[in-house]
Amino acid sequence: MYDWWNILIFGVIPVLTVAVIFIVKRKCLWTAPLISAVLAFITYMILLTPVTMVEIFHNNEWRGFLFLAVFMQLVITAVLTVAAYFAAYIFKQKRK
Numbered sequence: 001m002y003d004w005w006n007i008l009i010f011g012v013i014p015v016l017t018v019a020v021i022f023i024v025k026r027k028c029l030w031t032a033p034l035i036s037a038v039l040a041f042i043t044y045m046i047l048l049t050p051v052t053m054v055e056i057f058h059n060n061e062w063r064g065f066l067f068l069a070v071f072m073q074l075v076i077t078a079v080l081t082v083a084a085y086f087a088a089y090i091f092k093q094k095r096k
Contacts, residue, residue, distance in 0.1 A: 005047050009040045009069070014077040022084045029084055036077040037070055044069065 017036040021029050044066060057063055 018080040033077040040073045
């Protein structure tokens, strides 16, 4: 039931964020993990609308889940960002 949003948060959002920033402005690639984390947090808030924000941040289990999920998403995006920086370096070397 919830497989589609896991794919969205841990796959689509990080890949699209890094890809779009890589194509548009490579010098701002370092912002990809931050933008991706904000998008993931917004997505979680939309998906968890039956659960109020007060419940999420007052319940240790919900809070732990949310922070762990956003941290995992940050790590995934950081790894993709490093790979994009490496690809940019390779492209730059091939031009010279």
